[in-house]
Amino acid sequence: MRFRAKIVDLACLNHFSRVINTIAKLAKTCTLRLTVSKLYFILSDKVANGGVSMWCELCQGNFFDEFQMEGVAAEHNEIYLELVPENLSRALKTAQSAKAVKIKLTNKHCPCLRVAVELPSLSSSSRIVTHDIPVGIIPRRLWNDFREPSVPDFDVSIYLPVLKTMKSIVERMKNLSNSIVIEANLSGEMNLKIETDLVSVTTHFKDLGNPAWASEDGCQSSAQDRDLESMAEARIDIKKLQQLLAGQQVNPTKAMCNIVSKRIVHFILLHEDVSLQYFIPALA
Amino acid sequence: LSRIGDELYLEPTESGLSLRAVNSSRSAFASFLFAPLFFQLYEPGSHQPDRELVRCKVLMKSFLGVFRSLPSLEKMVGKCLILLKPRANRLVVQLHCKYGVTKTHNLAFQECELLQAVFDTQHCASSLRAPARVLVEAVVHFPQTLAEVTLGAGPGGKISLRNYVEDEAAPSKTMVTELRLAEDEFQTVAVTPGSHITFCLKEFRGLLTFAEASNLPLTIHYDAPGRPVIFTLEDTVLEVHLVLATLSDPESDLQPPTANGVSHLPAPSDDFADDLESYMIAMETSAYEDGPSGVPPSPTFPLCTPHPAESDPEEKEEGAVPGTPPHKKFRSLFFGSVLTPRGPSPAPTQEVLAEDSDGE
Numbered sequence: 354m355r356f357r358a359k360i361v362d363l364a365c366l367n368h369f370s371r372v373i374n375t376i377a378k379l380a381k382t383c384t385l386r387l388t389v390s391k392l393y394f395i396l397s398d399k400v401a402n403g404g405v406s407m408w409c410e411l412c413q414g415n416f417f418d419e420f421q422m423e424g425v426a427a428e429h430n431e432i433y434l435e436l437v438p439e440n441l442s443r444a445l446k447t448a449q450s451a452k453a454v455k456i457k458l459t460n461k462h463c464p465c466l467r468v469a470v471e472l473p474s475l476s477s478s479s480r481i482v483t484h485d486i487p488v489g490i491i492p493r494r495l496w497n498d499f500r501e502p503s504v505p506d507f508d509v510s511i512y513l514p515v516l517k518t519m520k521s522i523v524e525r526m527k528n529l530s531n532s533i534v535i536e537a538n539l540s541g542e543m544n545l546k547i548e549t550d551l552v553s554v555t556t557h558f559k560d561l562g563n564p565a566w567a568s569e570d571g572c573q574s575s576a577q578d579r580d581l582e583s584m585a586e587a588r589i590d591i592k593k594l595q596q597l598l599a600g601q602q603v604n605p606t607k608a609m610c611n612i613v614s615k616r617i618v619h620f621i622l623l624h625e626d627v628s629l630q631y632f633i634p635a636l637a
Numbered sequence: 638l639s640r641i642g643d644e645l646y647l648e649p650t651e652s653g654l655s656l657r658a659v660n661s662s663r664s665a666f667a668s669f670l671f672a673p674l675f676f677q678l679y680e681p682g683s684h685q686p687d688r689e690l691v692r693c694k695v696l697m698k699s700f701l702g703v704f705r706s707l708p709s710l711e712k713m714v715g716k717c718l719i720l721l722k723p724r725a726n727r728l729v730v731q732l733h734c735k736y737g738v739t740k741t742h743n744l745a746f747q748e749c750e751l752l753q754a755v756f757d758t759q760h761c762a763s764s765l766r767a768p769a770r771v772l773v774e775a776v777v778h779f780p781q782t783l784a785e786v787t788l789g790a791g792p793g794g795k796i797s798l799r800n801y802v803e804d805e806a807a808p809s810k811t812m813v814t815e816l817r818l819a820e821d822e823f824q825t826v827a828v829t830p831g832s833h834i835t836f837c838l839k840e841f842r843g844l845l846t847f848a849e850a851s852n853l854p855l856t857i858h859y860d861a862p863g864r865p866v867i868f869t870l871e872d873t874v875l876e877v878h879l880v881l882a883t884l885s886d887p888e889s890d891l892q893p894p895t896a897n898g899v900s901h902l903p904a905p906s907d908d909f910a911d912d913l914e915s916y917m918i919a920m921e922t923s924a925y926e927d928g929p930s931g932v933p934p935s936p937t938f939p940l941c942t943p944h945p946a947e948s949d950p951e952e953k954e955e956g957a958v959p960g961t962p963p964h965k966k967f968r969s970l971f972f973g974s975v976l977t978p979r980g981p982s983p984a985p986t987q988e989v990l991a992e993d994s995d996g997e
Contacts, residue, residue: 440812447778476821482778485813 354432354490356387356458359419366454369416370445371602372409372627377438378600379407379631384491384499387422387432390414394438395499404634405593408501415626425493432458433496435489436466444468444484452479464488502632505619507611508585510566511537513620514558516608519545520598522556527591529554532636535594535610535618536586539563539579547591564609585614587635597631605629639697640843641665646694646752647728649681649721657752658697664882665840666754675874677716691723693746703730703742713738721746754880756867761858763828765796769848769855771822776842778816785884786841788857788866789833794820796828801835801884824854834859835884836866844868844879851875862886 360366376383376394380402386393392413398406413420424430448454448470455469465485472480491499513519522545526533530547537543541561547554597620611619620631638645642658642665649655653675657668673679704710716733725743732740758764775798779786785801799815820826848855848870859866863885870877 437812443780443812444814474819474822476819478819478821480775480816480818480822482814482816485815487810487812 354425354458355421355423356432356456357419357421358413358417358456360416360454361418361452363449363451365416365418366445366448366451368626370442370448372411373438373442373445375600375602375629376407376409377442379596380438382435382437383407385434385436385488386499387424387434389422389430397498398632398634403590403593406502406632408630410628412626429493429496431496433491433499434458434464434466435491436486440484440486441466441468444470444486447482448472458488459485461485464490502630504566505611505613505617507619508579508614509537509539510564510609510611511539511541511543512562512564513608513610514543514561516598516601516604520595520601523591523595523598526554527595531591532588533591533594534586534588535612536584537561537610537612538584539581542584544584564607585612587612587615587618589618589633589635593633597633638667638669639701641667641840643697644694645697645700646692646749647721647746648692648751651681654679654681659752659754660840665837665880666752667840667844667879668754668877670876672874672876691721692749692751693721693728694749694752695728695744695746699742699744700730703732703744723748754865756865756878756880758858758867758869761860761864761867763790763832763860764825764856764858765823765828766825766854766856767823769845769851769853771818772855773845773849775816775818776838776845778814779838783838785835786838787833787835788859790828790830791817792830794826796820796823796826825856832859832861834862834866836881840879840881841868844870844877847877859883 360369380394380396384393384395384397386395390413392411394407394409396402396405396407398404422430422432424432445454445468450473452471452473454471455467457467457469459465459467464487466488468484468486470482470484472482474480523533526545526547529552530549532547534546534548535543536546541559541563543558543561545556545558601622603624605622605624607621607623609621611621613619615635617632617634620629620633622629622631638656638658641660643661644658646657646659647654648657653670653672655668655670657666659666673681710732713734714732715735718729718731718733720729720731722729726745728744728746730742730744732742734740776786779798779800783800787797787799787801789797789799791797795817796819797815797817800813802811802813845855851870851872853870853872856869856871857866858869862883864883865880866883868877868879868881
C-alpha cells in the first residue's frame with residue numbers, strides 16, 4: 354500500500370486547502386478513500402454523527418501534479434484511511450506561499466500521512482515543515498460501510514438560494530430555535546421556518562428553479578406526478594444546516610437540495626472539480 | 638513581561654532601570670534593562686549615598702493600565718515621568734500630554750527583594766542567533782495552543798523545531814509538526830550536534846513579538862535538557878533576557894551540574910541544597926503514581942540575595958508562596974544555589990519547588 358502525491362501550483366494548493374477546510378468544518382473524523390483517479394471524503398451515517406452523512410468527491414488530476422497510489426491489492430486498488438481533517442487543514446494553513454507540498458503515506462511508528470511543505474527562504478536551502486498526521490487504515494472487510502449513498506426517492510428537488518443569504522438567515526434562526534423546517538415545492542418556492550413558544554419566523558424564497566432529474570426507469574415519477582404547489586417538508590437540526598452553510602468558502606456552481614418529506618434532506622453542492630453531498634435526516 | 642507574570646518588579650540601578658517578571662511556577666523569568674541613555678533623565682536613587690536603592694514591585698495590570706492604548710499614547714503623550722516615592726509608598730507615573738494635560742497615576746507598590754534568576758550564558762554549550770523574523774516565521778507553523786516545543790540541532794546542520802508530545806498521550810493520536818531550518822538562516826550557530834532542548838512556547842512567543850517589533854536579532858543559549866534556556870536581545874540602550882526552564886530528559890545521566898559562580902544562598906532546609914535535576918526526576922516519577930506522596934511542604938525558591946541583611950520577614954513570605962502547578966512536566970526551577978549531586982533514590986518527602994497538586 355503506497356501513496357504519494359505532490360502539489361506544485363499555488364492555485365491548486367489553495368483550492369485543495371479550501372476543500373479540506375470545508376470538510377474539517379463538517380466532520381471531526383472522516384474517511385479518506387483514495388483511488389487511482391479520485392479522492393473521496395466520506396462520513397457515514399452513524400448515530401454518533403447525529404445521522405448526517407457526507408460524500409465529497411474530487412478528481413485528483415485537478416489538484417495534484419503528481420499522484421501515485423497503490424492500493425491494498427491489485428483487484429482492490431484503493432486505500433481507505435480514517436483521519437481528522439482538522440489536522441490536514443492545519444498542516445496546509447501555513448503553506449500558502451509554499452514552493453511544493455508533498456503528501457505521503459508512511460508507517461514509521463504508526464501509519465501517518467506525512468505532509469511536507471517546502472517553503473521559500475532567504476538561505477540557500479528551502480525550509481521544510483513536515484506534519485505527521487496520524488491516520489487509521491481501514492481494513493477491506495469494512496469498506497462496504499463507505500459506499501456511495503444513492504440519491505433518495507425525493508419528493509421535491511429544488512435549487513438553493515444564494516448560500517450567503519441562506520447562511521445569514523439560518524445563523525439568526527439558530528439563536529431562536531434548535532430545529533428548522535425546510536419546505537419546498539416544484540414551483541421554485543422554498544420556505545425556512547422556525548417555531549417556538551414565543552415566536553415563529555418564516556423566510557420565503559421564490560423563483561429558485563427546480564433541477565430536472567433524468568428519470569431512469571420512472572422511479573422519479575413520484576416527483577413528476579406531484580402537484581406543483583404542494584410543499585415537501587422536513588424538520589432538521591438547525592446546527593447541522595448551519596455547519597454545512599458556514600463551511601462553504603467558495604460559491605458552488607450549482608447548489609440544490611432534495612427533500613424526502615419528513616425523512617431526509619439531501620444537499621448537493623457542485624463546484625467545477627469537487628462535488629459535495631450532505632444528508633441531514635429529519636428529526637422525529 | 639505581562640505574558641510572564643502578574644507583578645512587575647522595578648529596580649533602578651546605576652547601570653539602568655531594570656524591569657523584571659517571573660511566573661508563578663518560577664519556570665520563566667524575564668528582565669529588561671534600560672540603560673540610562675535610553676531616558677532623557679535618569680536618577681536612580683536618592684542623593685544619600687548610604688541609602689539603598691529602592692526596589693519595588695507593582696501589579697502588572699495597574700502598570701499596564703497606564704499605557705493602555707498605544708496609538709493614542711503615541712499621538713498624545715509628549716513626556717512620561719516615572720517617580721518612586723518611597724515614603725508615600727507610591728510609584729508615580731506622569732504622562733505629560735498635548736494641550737497641557739497631565740495625567741498622573743499613583744500606583745501602590747510593595748518593596749521587595751531582588752528578583753534574579755541564576756543563569757550564565759557563558760556556560761551554555763550551544764547558542765544560536767537569528768533575526769527575529771526568521772524565528773517568527775518558524776513559530777507560525779505551530780498552533781497557538783501548543784504548550785511545548787523542542788529545539789534541536791539535527792543532522793546535516795539543520796536546526797529543527799518540533800512540537801513536543803507528552804509520552805503519556807498515545808503517540809498515534811497527535812499530529813507532529815517539525816520545521817527544519819538551514820544553518821545559514823542563522824547569523825551565528827554554535828551548537829552541540831544532536832543537542833536538543835524543550836521549552837514552553839507561550840513566553841517565547843511573547844519575546845518574539847517584542848523582538849520583531851524592535852527588529853533585533855535574538856540569541857538563544859542552551860545547554861543540556863533540564864538546564865534553563867536563555868534568550869537575549871541587545872542593543873545600545875536595552876538588554877533583554879528571558880530565561881525559561883526546560884524539560885529534563887529522564888533517561889539522561891545525571892551530570893553534576895556546574896557551579897555557576899553565583900552567590901550561594903544558605904538553603905532554608907537541607908533538602909533544598911539538593912540536586913535540582915534528581916529532584917525533578919523525583920517529581921516525574923511521583924507524577925505517575927496516583928496522587929502525591931505526602932503533602933509537599935510549601936515550596937520556596939532560593940533567591941539570590943547579595944545582601945542577606947536586607948531580608949525581612951516579609952520577603953521570606955514571598956518566597957514561601959506556593960506556586961501554581963506549572964505545565965505538566967516543568968518542575969525544574971533554575972533559581973538555585975550550587976547544585977550538588979544527590980544520592981540515588983530521591984525521598985518522596987523531598988521539598989517540592991512547584992507542586993502539581995492535581996497529580997497526573
